[in-house]
Amino acid sequence: xxxxxxxxxxxxxxxxxxxxxxxxxxxxxxxxxxxxxxxxxxxxxxxxxxxxxxxxxxxxxxxxxxxxxxxxxxxxxxxxxxxxxxxxxxxxxxxxxxxxxxxxxxxxxxxxxxxxxxxxxxxxxxxxxxxxxxxxxxxxxxxxxxxxxxxxxxxxxxxxxxxxxxxxxxxxxxxxxxxxxxxxxxxxxxxxxxxxxxxxxxxxxxxxxxxxxxxxxxxxxxxxxxxxxxxxxxxxxxxxxxxxxxxxxxxxxxxxxxxxxxxxxxxxxxxxxxxxxxxxxxxxxxxxxxxxxxxxxxxxxxxxxxxxxxxxxxxxxxxxxxxxxxxxxxxxxxxxxxxxxxxxxxxxxxxxxxxxxxxxxxxxxxxxxxxxxxxxxxxxxxxxxxxxxxxxxxxxxxxxxxxxxxxxxxxxxxxxxxxxxxxxxxxxxxxxxxxxxxxxxxxxxxxxxxxxxxxxxxxxxxxxxxxxxxxxxxxxxxxxxxxxxxxxxxxxxxxxxxxxx
Amino acid sequence: xxxxxxxxxxxxxxxxxxxxxxxxxxxxxxxxxxxxxxxxxxxxxxxxxxxxxxxxxxxxxxxxxxxxxxxxxxxxxxxxxxxxxxxxxxxxxxxxxxxxxxxxxxxxxxxxxxxxxxxxxxxxxxxxxxxxxxxxxxxxxxxxxxxxxxxxxxxxxxxxx
Numbered sequence: 001x002x003x004x005x006x007x008x009x010x011x012x013x014x015x016x017x018x019x020x021x022x023x024x025x026x027x028x029x030x031x032x033x034x035x036x037x038x039x040x041x042x043x044x045x046x047x048x049x050x051x052x053x054x055x056x057x058x059x060x061x062x063x064x065x066x067x068x069x070x071x072x073x074x075x076x077x078x079x080x081x082x083x084x085x086x087x088x089x090x091x092x093x094x095x096x097x098x099x100x101x102x103x104x105x106x107x108x109x110x111x112x113x114x115x116x117x118x119x120x121x122x123x124x125x126x127x128x129x130x131x132x133x134x135x136x137x138x139x140x141x142x143x144x145x146x147x148x149x150x151x152x153x154x155x156x157x158x159x160x161x162x163x164x165x166x167x168x169x170x171x172x173x174x175x176x177x178x179x180x181x182x183x184x185x186x187x188x189x190x191x192x193x194x195x196x197x198x199x200x201x202x203x204x205x206x207x208x209x210x211x212x213x214x215x216x217x218x219x220x221x222x223x224x225x226x227x228x229x230x231x232x233x234x235x236x237x238x239x240x241x242x243x244x245x246x247x248x249x250x251x252x253x254x255x256x257x258x259x260x261x262x263x264x265x266x267x268x269x270x271x272x273x274x275x276x277x278x279x280x281x282x283x284x285x286x287x288x289x290x291x292x293x294x295x296x297x298x299x300x301x302x303x304x305x306x307x308x309x310x311x312x313x314x315x316x317x318x319x320x321x322x323x324x325x326x327x328x329x330x331x332x333x334x335x336x337x338x339x340x341x342x343x344x345x346x347x348x349x350x351x352x353x354x355x356x357x358x359x360x361x362x363x364x365x366x367x368x369x370x371x372x373x374x375x376x377x378x379x380x381x382x383x384x385x386x387x388x389x390x391x392x393x394x395x396x397x398x399x400x401x402x403x404x405x406x407x408x409x410x411x412x413x414x415x416x417x418x419x420x421x422x423x424x425x426x427x428x429x430x431x432x433x434x435x436x437x438x439x440x441x442x443x444x445x446x447x448x449x450x451x452x453x454x455x456x457x458x459x460x461x462x463x464x465x466x467x468x469x470x471x472x473x474x475x476x477x478x479x480x481x482x483x484x485x486x487x488x489x490x491x492x493x494x495x496x497x498x499x500x501x
Numbered sequence: 502x503x504x505x506x507x508x509x510x511x512x513x514x515x516x517x518x519x520x521x522x523x524x525x526x527x528x529x530x531x532x533x534x535x536x537x538x539x540x541x542x543x544x545x546x547x548x549x550x551x552x553x554x555x556x557x558x559x560x561x562x563x564x565x566x567x568x569x570x571x572x573x574x575x576x577x578x579x580x581x582x583x584x585x586x587x588x589x590x591x592x593x594x595x596x597x598x599x600x601x602x603x604x605x606x607x608x609x610x611x612x613x614x615x616x617x618x619x620x621x622x623x624x625x626x627x628x629x630x631x632x633x634x635x636x637x638x639x640x641x642x643x644x645x646x647x648x649x650x651x652x653x654x655x656x657x658x659x660x661x662x
Binding site for chain 2: 175219391411418445457
């Protein structure tokens with residue numbers, strides 16, 4: 001049941017939601033339009049600013065940034081053949097082809113219209129599905145939280161990318177980071193090196209800013225600048241009725257796939273965009289146009305991106321399990337304000353949840369308005385010399401991290417995690433498992449030990465609680481399926497290698 | 502040695518160091534059955550196991566990837582360049598308590614621009630100054646978030662006396 005009056009009341013109680021939604025969309029579009037700056041980095045750059053803000057406005061700002069960045073990524077994809085975000089890579093194919101045919105405005109219009117429709121669908125599902133999911137979790141006890149945490153950590157198996165071993169290593173490094181600070185049961189200091197600033201542990205926000213934003217700045221410093229172009233004549237041209245009818249099937253495909261991928265840990269926008277591009281081509285009446293400027297080739301991936309930006313929040317808010325980098329950063333936004341996403345979020349901070357829903361609805365209007373207003377500044381920004389932009393972003397990161405706790409020590413920690421993130425990129429170790437470990441580590445350890453204290457050390461307590469037992473069984477199934485897929489893919493790759501040899 | 506082997510080796514070093522520290526955590530009288538060092542020791546052991554697995558896999562597959570190793574070493578030299586930004590960040594941490602926020606952040610913008618391929622020019626100086634002013638305006642003036650003031654308040658107070 002959609003609580004419309006609650007959403008309206010949230011807007012009245014927290015009027016900053018509206019500017020936060022507009023601001024987030026604007027910031028997201030600008031960040032998404034800059035090649036190399038992904039939605040999660042755009043959001044991570046904002047995290048320090050949300051620290052002193054109203055909690056509802058803060059999470060709305062971050063969630064709107066996510067949506068704005070997903071759309072913003074398509075602007076350089078269409079105009080300069082460089083996707084601003086990974087998930088806009090599929091849009092390059094037909095978007096740039098349309099630009100070459102002098103139809104850049106039409107391509108930008110299709111992208112905006114499709115992102116908007118996809119996100120309307122996604123927001124509707126977010127509002128209707130998240131609370132029922134969280135209601136199930138209201139009966140949770142410490143044992144159930146352990147099951148939930150282990151289920152969250154089992155996601156690592158599917159996030160590991162090309163190497164399961166490296167994914168597991170990253171996950172354990174994340175769990176190790178989560179053990180820094182005061183022990184949750186005995187109060188002993190662990191891994192603090194007698195430094196009082198480490199007593200409360202390493203805040204996840206510093207890990208995220210470090211491995212996403214700082215590491216990306218290191219990466220950008222080792223690469224040449226991006227392509228620039230004269231696109232002064234570009235303006236958004238929304239599709240007419242005939243075109244809207246043509247796009248319908250591809251948008252339904254995109255939104256549907258986006259919904260599923262948003263819910264799936266490790267799915268995210270990139271996979272959704274390419275899957276929906278492929279399916280839209282299969283179902284299209286004009287498949288031969290794909291790759292040569294097909295409007296459906298833009299509509300499908302962009303509606304998928306729009307849907308993902310909302311549905312990725314369902315497992316994050318309902319269960320506290322972030323399935324993508326951007327959802328992890330948004331989770332960081334909740335944590336900064338002392339709110340733990342998961343079942344208790346809906347009882348303890350229902351005002352924030354309903355405010356976030358209202359903000360997501362406002363952000364849909366904001367996207368439509370801001371996209372028109374910001375296109376020219378966006379093109380101007382992409383055409384600025386990269387060295388000035390990167391230098392300014394670095395200064396913003398240093399200032400923002402200091403602002404969180406007025407601590408230069410924290411600036412040092414963020415830089416250190418920048419080095420770790422950069423090294424992980426070099427060694428091709430996925431970073432999201434590490435973030436999952438950092439975010440879930442404390443919850444798993446504290447509840448595991450509390451459960452054992454309550455049961456006098458009897459490990460059977462985890463099988464006696466039906467919720468914990470189900471979640472642990474699901475985690476085991478998840479790991480086994482991921483392992484099976486991993487070994488099957490490795491065997492296939494080896495077979496192909498021997499064939500080519 | 503390829504990069505996977507090095508990653509495994511570094512992981513193993515980390516695991517060993519972490520385990521040694523976990524083993525030395527004092528157990529209090531309030532300790533539960535697992536204790537404050539219980540899970541950390543398990544994490545250390547598991548990280549070590551996965552690191553060794555990665556090293557073994559890297560050794561067995563390194564013979565097939567001779568060309569890739571050269572590419573990896575070239576990539577390593579390119580990657581080193583990125584760490585210049587780290588040096589600028591460390592310089593900021595060291596300087597900001599003395600120079601204060603506006604001057605230090607302007608220096609960060611100028612040096613990071615130069616390092617990323619910019620040239621010394623009036624434009625660079627203007628952008629650094631404007632950028633620093635913009636950030637000061639947003640953080641200190643608008644959001645009332647304190648940033649390091651440096652030695653200037655004490656110096657000015659001393660001059661007034």
